[in-house]
Amino acid sequence: MSQQNRRQLVFWPRVGGAGGGSGGRQMSFWDGSHLSLDESPTHTPADEGSDPESESQFFDTIDKFHSMPEKLFKVIIIGDPTVGKTSFVQRYVQDMFKRDYKGTVGVDFALKILRWSDTQTVKLQLWDIAGQERFTWMTRVYYKDAHGCVIMFDLSNKNSFANTLKWKKDVDSKCTLADGSPIPCMLLANKCDLPNRQIDQMEIESFYKENNFIGWTETSAKEGLMVHDSMKFLVDVMMRQDGGNGLENISGSLTLKNSASQPRKGCSC
Amino acid sequence: MGDEFPKEYDVIVVGTGMTESILAAAASRVGKRVLHLDSNEYYGGLWASFNFEGLQQWVGDCQKPKDETECKADPQLADGESAIKMRVLNPPTATNVKEQWHVPEAVESSGDDAKKAWSQEEVKKLYRKFNIDLAPKLLYSRGALVELLISSNIARYTEFRNVTRVVTWHEGKLTPVPCSRADVFATQNITVVEKRMLMNLLQECTEYEGNPEKLKKHENQSFLDFLKDKQLTDNLIHYVLYAIAMSTEETPCIEGMSRTQKFLLSLGRYGNTPFLWPMYGSGEIPQAFCRLCAVFGGLYHLKRGAEALIVGSDNTLKAIHSDRENLKSNYLVMGLDYAPDSFLPEESPGISRGVFLIDSSILAADKEHLTLLEFPPDESSGPVTIVEVGSLTNACPQGLYMVHMTTKQKGSAEEDLMSVAKKLMNFPGETDESKPNLVWSMFFNMKDTSTCDLGANTPTNLFLTSGPDLDLDFDFAIKQAKEIFSKMYPEDEFLPRAPDPEEIILDDDDEDKQKQPEEKASEEPQE
Numbered sequence: 001m002s003q004q005n006r007r008q009l010v011f012w013p014r015v016g017g018a019g020g021g022s023g024g025r026q027m028s029f030w031d032g033s034h035l036s037l038d039e040s041p042t043h044t045p046a047d048e049g050s051d052p053e054s055e056s057q058f059f060d061t062i063d064k065f066h067s068m069p070e071k072l073f074k075v076i077i078i079g080d081p082t083v084g085k086t087s088f089v090q091r092y093v094q095d096m097f098k099r100d101y102k103g104t105v106g107v108d109f110a111l112k113i114l115r116w117s118d119t120q121t122v123k124l125q126l127w128d129i130a131g132q133e134r135f136t137w138m139t140r141v142y143y144k145d146a147h148g149c150v151i152m153f154d155l156s157n158k159n160s161f162a163n164t165l166k167w168k169k170d171v172d173s174k175c176t177l178a179d180g181s182p183i184p185c186m187l188l189a190n191k192c193d194l195p196n197r198q199i200d201q202m203e204i205e206s207f208y209k210e211n212n213f214i215g216w217t218e219t220s221a222k223e224g225l226m227v228h229d230s231m232k233f234l235v236d237v238m239m240r241q242d243g244g245n246g247l248e249n250i251s252g253s254l255t256l257k258n259s260a261s262q263p264r265k266g267c268s269c
Numbered sequence: 270m271g272d273e274f275p276k277e278y279d280v281i282v283v284g285t286g287m288t289e290s291i292l293a294a295a296a297s298r299v300g301k302r303v304l305h306l307d308s309n310e311y312y313g314g315l316w317a318s319f320n321f322e323g324l325q326q327w328v329g330d331c332q333k334p335k336d337e338t339e340c341k342a343d344p345q346l347a348d349g350e351s352a353i354k355m356r357v358l359n360p361p362t363a364t365n366v367k368e369q370w371h372v373p374e375a376v377e378s379s380g381d382d383a384k385k386a387w388s389q390e391e392v393k394k395l396y397r398k399f400n401i402d403l404a405p406k407l408l409y410s411r412g413a414l415v416e417l418l419i420s421s422n423i424a425r426y427t428e429f430r431n432v433t434r435v436v437t438w439h440e441g442k443l444t445p446v447p448c449s450r451a452d453v454f455a456t457q458n459i460t461v462v463e464k465r466m467l468m469n470l471l472q473e474c475t476e477y478e479g480n481p482e483k484l485k486k487h488e489n490q491s492f493l494d495f496l497k498d499k500q501l502t503d504n505l506i507h508y509v510l511y512a513i514a515m516s517t518e519e520t521p522c523i524e525g526m527s528r529t530q531k532f533l534l535s536l537g538r539y540g541n542t543p544f545l546w547p548m549y550g551s552g553e554i555p556q557a558f559c560r561l562c563a564v565f566g567g568l569y570h571l572k573r574g575a576e577a578l579i580v581g582s583d584n585t586l587k588a589i590h591s592d593r594e595n596l597k598s599n600y601l602v603m604g605l606d607y608a609p610d611s612f613l614p615e616e617s618p619g620i621s622r623g624v625f626l627i628d629s630s631i632l633a634a635d636k637e638h639l640t641l642l643e644f645p646p647d648e649s650s651g652p653v654t655i656v657e658v659g660s661l662t663n664a665c666p667q668g669l670y671m672v673h674m675t676t677k678q679k680g681s682a683e684e685d686l687m688s689v690a691k692k693l694m695n696f697p698g699e700t701d702e703s704k705p706n707l708v709w710s711m712f713f714n715m716k717d718t719s720t721c722d723l724g725a726n727t728p729t730n731l732f733l734t735s736g737p738d739l740d741l742d743f744d745f746a747i748k749q750a751k752e753i754f755s756k757m758y759p760e761d762e763f764l765p766r767a768p769d770p771e772e773i774i775l776d777d778d779d780e781d782k783q784k785q786p787e788e789k790a791s792e793e794p795q796e
Contacts, residue, residue, distance in 0.1 A: 106564060106565055106767060106768060107564065108560075108564055129563075136569040136570050136571040136572075137310060137311075137571050139312055139556035139557075139559050139560050139563075140312075140549065140553065140556055141426045141427075141553065141556045141557050141559075141560045142560060144426075173320065173323075173397065176397070180398075253428045253429060253430050253548050254428065254429045254430065254431065254539055254545065255424065255425075255427075255428055255429075256415055256418055256419050256424040256427070256429065257419070257424070
């Protein structure tokens with residue numbers, strides 16, 4: 001296998017198995033070239049290895065942004081309660097795992113700064129649902145202006161897998177990219193370190209294709225497996241979509257700020 | 270695991286309407302344990318915005334026969350406690366709902382036609398591009414909501430657009446109303462002499478409070494008589510009375526002046542008119558408050574309501590029974606549409622609403638406008654508040670405009686609004702080229718519970734909240750929320766500023782990782 005194909009190999013991480021390094025693990029995804037999320041998945045994961053998408057093409061794209069030192073992406077992380085969303089964010093941002101993690105009160109998102117290349121910095125706003133919203137659908141406010149989405153389920157909880165479809169529909173109904181297309185959603189099968197897995201890999205494989213996810217992989221926030229790799233995959237996709245120039249408003253809309261002129265008495269007409 | 274549903278709260282809030290959501294945010298912000306429920310699977314209740322598909326479901330729900338049966342709940346009760354059972358959900362929402370298409374199901378594309386011919390098929394295909402408000406509201410640029418959003422820092426969740434023109438109906442046609450200084454000078458609808466008169470009058474209205482002598486003189490006058498005394502021309506009287514003061518012939522002078530002042534003070538802060546419109550619709554605003562509540566620890570559960578209220582012998586609420594569990598709470602805040610019948614006020618006036626989808630603006634211009642029109646009262650209808658929004662606000666797809674009409678209910682919404690609608694747009698068969706063609710319309714009525722006495726029949730620690738009112742802005746809901754909050758927590762500040770996300774920043778580099786925790790601790794006001 002050539003160097004470039006390494007990025008596109010399908011490999012299921014197993015705790016304690018061979019290939020402990022991150023090199024061999026890869027995401028499963030399709031339609032890598034343009035991410036037009038049309039309904040006909042034509043590639044199988046195995047095909048992806050020979051996909052013309054290459055590292056060099058990829059870096060050509062970021063070349064455009066050399067003048068732009070920083071990109072900002074908003075990524076939302078959703079899924080049923082207790083599937084491990086907060087642990088995942090914590091592992092990714094702080095490289096820690098705590099069993100009894102409590103959401104930070106009063107904070108909307110965690111920020112992760114990536115040195116994407118020598119010339120490119122990427123800032124990720126990771127919007128974890130406040131643990132408190134775990135029993136419900138999200139407000140549209142939460143989804144607003146998101147560039148990417150992670151939908152997570154627990155491999156040991158069949159129900160949480162079934163509900164990912166509801167989450168996907170909720171996202172698609174409440175936000176789109178600027179051009180009206182759905183935002184890229186990655187499906188993560190968390191807790192792959194646990195022995196009692198309930199969902200067959202082939203089932204997930206056909207599920208993600210049918211439902212227009214950009215890719216899926218197994219992860220373990222606890223063991224730190226595929227956490228960085230999967231996020232890198234998502235950032236990759238977002239970079240290619242040419243978004244992330246900030247969370248700017250739709251042209252002409254206003255954000256209220258205190259800096260606006262103070263009330264004047266007297267005639268303002 | 271700590272993931273079971275907690276059973277005890279400081280405040281349980283039922284319903285995600287405007288007042289309820291403000292209260293949930295305010296309580297959560299000062300550290301109270303808040304549970305916020307809504308039996309619908311969407312936020313906002315009667316304040317919600319829907320896309321086209323969501324609206325169809327809402328219409329369907331409204332047209333179902335009202336279910337009066339009680340919930341089957343059988344809560345455990347302690348000594349002296351009694352249970353008040355609720356109606357089976359969902360709460361009754363709107364009445365006289367009438368939805369109608371005015372274009373064919375499908376049309377063949379004609380190609381060279383200048384004006385696009387819309388079909389039902391095409392509109393439905395674009396259903397996601399809609400945000401249709403049940404209760405459309407504007408914000409005064411210096412009104413209570415703008416100030417609250419800024420002071421609480423909830424503004425970070427919201428976006429707005431300026432209303433770009435204020436229009437009136439005068440002498441059988443629509444005319445833009447000059448409201449800013451620039452407008453007054455630019456307009457060709459009034460003479461130079463009129464311009465001076467108008468400027469003088471507006472000046473006087475902004476200063477009337479500092480002049481108690483003058484105030485007294487007008488005490489028993491109507492605003493109309495006051496304007497006539499000023500020897501204003503009919504033109505100007507019309508502009509000031511209907512479009513700027515949004516009054517009627519009977520409005521007392523002082524009220525007219527204070528309305529004019531409110532209008533003028535909000536001019537020029539963000540744009541050419543005093544008004545802002547929430548992007549994605551008014552339904553965004555309660556959601557912004559809900560998000561703040563959740564970020565500060567409030568617990569959310571949609572599609573879940575209360576089946577019974579458990580009241581002690583001392584007439585205080587002890588708990589609610591919800592989904593086979595008793596959930597204790599010190600306070601209960603409940604949208605009126607959820608309240609058991611025994612708590613409800615006997616009579617409340619109604620609101621008539623119309624929503625119209627049209628294929629061009631009611632007053633064509635060279636760019637897309639966001640328009641406010643206060644339609645003056647006439648023989649057949651009361652004053653009607655009309656807001657026209659286009660695709661720039663994400664209210665509807667490009668090429669279409671959405672017109673919201675709101676008026677006090679007299680008959681059914683259709684009866685109350687049809688005559689005004691007919692003046693502004695072409696119904697099928699009509700071909701007036703100066704008017705837009707109607708694509709789709711909907712009428713409905715809802716109750717205006719803002720004037721009701723809500724505390725009369727309730728336990729002392731239960732607060733009922735009103736649904737949408739007739740006013741142009743959200744001020745009533747804010748006032749009501751503040752009053753209830755100060756009854757619950759008189760010692761606490763109402764929505765103090767939330768810190769900007771002093772988020773956890775960690776770099777890839779290991780050195781940074783070491784440094785970060787201390788920095789974070791100093792920056793973040795934790796729990």
